[in-house]
Amino acid sequence: MRVFVLLVGVLGTGVLLWLGTWQMQRLAWKEGVLAEISSRIGAEPIGIPALPDPQTDRYLPVIASGRLTGPEIHVLISQKSRGAGYRIIQAFETGERSVMVDLGVIRLEDKAAIRSSGEVTITGNLHWPDEIDGFTPDNDLSANIYFSRDVPTLAGALDAEPILIIARDLSPSIPNVSPLAVDTSGIPNDHLGYAVTWFGLAMVWVGMTGLFLYRGRRKLR
Numbered sequence: 727m728r729v730f731v732l733l734v735g736v737l738g739t740g741v742l743l744w745l746g747t748w749q750m751q752r753l754a755w756k757e758g759v760l761a762e763i764s765s766r767i768g769a770e771p772i773g774i775p776a777l778p779d780p781q782t783d784r785y786l787p788v789i790a791s792g793r794l795t796g797p798e799i800h801v802l803i804s805q806k807s808r809g810a811g812y813r814i815i816q817a818f819e820t821g822e823r824s825v826m827v828d829l830g831v832i833r834l835e836d837k838a839a840i841r842s843s844g845e846v847t848i849t850g851n852l853h854w855p856d857e858i859d860g861f862t863p864d865n866d867l868s869a870n871i872y873f874s875r876d877v878p879t880l881a882g883a884l885d886a887e888p889i890l891i892i893a894r895d896l897s898p899s900i901p902n903v904s905p906l907a908v909d910t911s912g913i914p915n916d917h918l919g920y921a922v923t924w925f926g927l928a929m930v931w932v933g934m935t936g937l938f939l940y941r942g943r944r945k946l947r
Contacts, residue, residue, distance in 0.1 A: 729837050735935025739928050742783035746924035760910045761906065765910055771849055774825065778889055780854040780877075785908060788891060791822030794827070794843040799880060801872045810834055813875065814841070815901055817884040818848065818891070825889040827878055828853075828907035829896065841900055849906040850893040 763785055777824075778786065799825040800812040812829045818827040827848055857874035865872045865879070872880075881888040894907030 730936060731875055731938045735938075737933045739765055739935070740929035742924050742931055746921045746928065749917045749921035749924060753915070755923065756915045756917055760913060760915065763910050763913070767851055767910075774820065774823075774852075774889065774891075776851055783852050784828075785851050785852060787849075789847070790818070790825075790891070791845070791847040792818050792828075793845050795819055795824070796843045797840070797884075798870070799872055799883060800837060800870050801875055804817070805831070808833075812837055812871075813888075813906065815875070815880055815884070816843070817886045820847075824884075825884040825891065826877075826884055826886045826892045827893055828875065829893055829900060830903045832903055836902050839902065841903065846900075847897045848891055848893050849895040849897075850891045851904075853892045855890075877915065893900045901940045 765894075766785050767787065769787050771789040771937050774788050774790050775783060775786070795817045797816075801815060801817040802810065803813055804810045808831070811833055813831055814829040815826055816829060817824050827850070854877050855875045858876055863873050865874075875890065877888045880886075880890065892908045893905045896905060
């Protein structure tokens with residue numbers, strides 16, 4: 727019996743330590759990915775590609791001058807520092823094409839305010855946000871309240887190409903609109919927490935194995 731308990735203890739501890747080590751390796755990989763994305767986000771902006779790819783051109787920094795044409799789409803969001811608000815999405819005509827721009831965030835009480843359209847230079851990043859899951863409500867079209875920035879849906883509503891620029895700088899700026907630039911804060915990185923959990927379980931497993939062996943030894947006496 728003691729041999730069996732010892733064997734289970736060694737095997738279980740080994741598996742838990744392996745899982746913790748694997749999560750640490752995943753952590754190093756994820757940190758490298760996040761560093762690469764951050765470097766890409768902050769690179770020198772270029773013009774909007776003719777046919778950007780949602781995978782290879784995600785986070786691509788761009789700069790473009792054109793005209794905001796309206797109307798607006800309001801996407802409901804919540805920020806820890808500011809609470810609830812709306813992202814403002816508009817069509818943006820540059821040359822002979824019409825793309826979309828996420829201008830930034832307004833307060834809930836500013837939803838009905840009139841915002842100026844017209845000529846503007848936008849610096850930002852291309853993005854195709856993945857914000858829809860099984861808990862995402864249907865958009866309330868009658869109240870112009872959307873719950874995700876699903877690029878094809880927005881493009882259909884604004885009659886624009888399925889290309890979305892997340893603005894980090896507007897020239898001229900738009901009163902009461904705060905650009906909310908792309909960053910890596912929304913990309914989950916929970917590997918350290920998982921590693922701590924597995925290593926903690928390994929310690930518990932060792933302790934429980936030792937306790938069983940100790941009790942068994944006392945009974946034999």
